[in-house]
Amino acid sequence: DAALRVHAQARGKFIGTALATSPLANETAYRNIAAGEFNQITAENAMKWSDTEPNDNQYTFSGADQIVNFATANNQQVHGHTLVWHNQTPGWVQGLSATNMRAAMNEHIATVVGRYANNPTVVSWDVVNEVFEENGSFRSSFWYNTLGSGFIADAFRAARAADPDARLCINDYNVEGINAKSTAMYNLVSQLRSQNVPVDCVGFQSHLSTQYGFPNDLQQNLQRFANLGVQVRITELDVRIQGSRTSAKDTQQATYYTNVVNACLAVTACAGVTIWGFTDKYSWVPDTFPGEGFALIYDNNYSQKPSYTAVHNAL
Numbered sequence: 001d002a003a004l005r006v007h008a009q010a011r012g013k014f015i016g017t018a019l020a021t022s023p024l025a026n027e028t029a030y031r032n033i034a035a036g037e038f039n040q041i042t043a044e045n046a047m048k049w050s051d052t053e054p055n056d057n058q059y060t061f062s063g064a065d066q067i068v069n070f071a072t073a074n075n076q077q078v079h080g081h082t083l084v085w086h087n088q089t090p091g092w093v094q095g096l097s098a099t100n101m102r103a104a105m106n107e108h109i110a111t112v113v114g115r116y117a118n119n120p121t122v123v124s125w126d127v128v129n130e131v132f133e134e135n136g137s138f139r140s141s142f143w144y145n146t147l148g149s150g151f152i153a154d155a156f157r158a159a160r161a162a163d164p165d166a167r168l169c170i171n172d173y174n175v176e177g178i179n180a181k182s183t184a185m186y187n188l189v190s191q192l193r194s195q196n197v198p199v200d201c202v203g204f205q206s207h208l209s210t211q212y213g214f215p216n217d218l219q220q221n222l223q224r225f226a227n228l229g230v231q232v233r234i235t236e237l238d239v240r241i242q243g244s245r246t247s248a249k250d251t252q253q254a255t256y257y258t259n260v261v262n263a264c265l266a267v268t269a270c271a272g273v274t275i276w277g278f279t280d281k282y283s284w285v286p287d288t289f290p291g292e293g294f295a296l297i298y299d300n301n302y303s304q305k306p307s308y309t310a311v312h313n314a315l
């Protein structure tokens with residue numbers, strides 16, 4: 001049957017994956033699935049600050065360009081990830097004074113966004129990532145602690161100036177259901193837009209676990225953001241399981257994938273679903289959540305799992 005991207009396109013949505021540069025360079029099977037099944041790409045790491053500007057004003061775009069060139073060759077759109085985050089940002093940034101940190105942020109955004117501003121493959125950016133704590137207060141990051149919450153509006157304005165046509169997103173995890181964190185996000189987006197800060201889109205990472213119940217109000221939550229006038233998107237979907245695979249766990253995981261795709265399909269303003277990789281061989285999950293894994297839609301040998309069939313059948 002046809003690839004995921006064929007079905008997604010017919011529904012007016014994208015189906016995407018995050019890509020890592022090393023298997024993209026080295027593995028034909030990885031490349032073939034990435035090219036054949038998906039029509040949207042996010043760089044898993046290659047566009048992050050530590051990759052693009054490891055030292056002050058010394059930029060390296062080899063990995064970012066590799067991803068963008070692959071996407072262009074395969075008629076895929078790229079979502080830039082991510083400009084301002086508390087992780088994977090070099091130490092030299094974290095130690096700056098407020099004045100210098102603000103200048104470094106604006107300069108980084110201008111340079112990275114500016115590089116792809118006239119490239120039609122790169123259509124959107126995660127401008128700020130993970131700015132909230134679970135209780136809905138602003139995350140106590142070096143950004144917030146040095147600059148206050150104003151860095152968020154400043155970052156969006158800098159990104160708009162660097163590429164007036166790019167869709168600019170705020171992205172976070174554990175905001176899939178209606179809860180304190182997603183409500184803080186909702187209030188911030190509402191406030192920023194009322195102040196004409198150019199926030200166009202909200203990304204829901206959706207790093208889910210079968211250990212926790214499915215957020216059954218996902219569609220309702222996406223819709224309340226859509227009603228603010230923003231695009232919404234699922235940006236980093238995976239569904240981890242505890243321990244080893246069983247058919248029961250595979251089935252439960254597949255149900256989660258079905259539910260996420262269905263929620264996006266049901267919301268007109270939902271642009272699509274990006275899965276955080278596609279093969280369990282390269283998933284970030286086992287490194288980050290000890291004892292958990294098998295979160296994606298292909299196994300370690302590039303065979304399709306029930307979760308692949310779930311996404312395919314939902315689209």
Ligand code: XIL
Nearest residue numbers: 044045081082129173205236283284
């Ligand atoms: C993860 C990558 O998958 C890993 O390879 C890397 O070591 C750490 O970052 N939220 C995000 C992503 O926004 O950038 C993170 O990606 C996963 C959590």
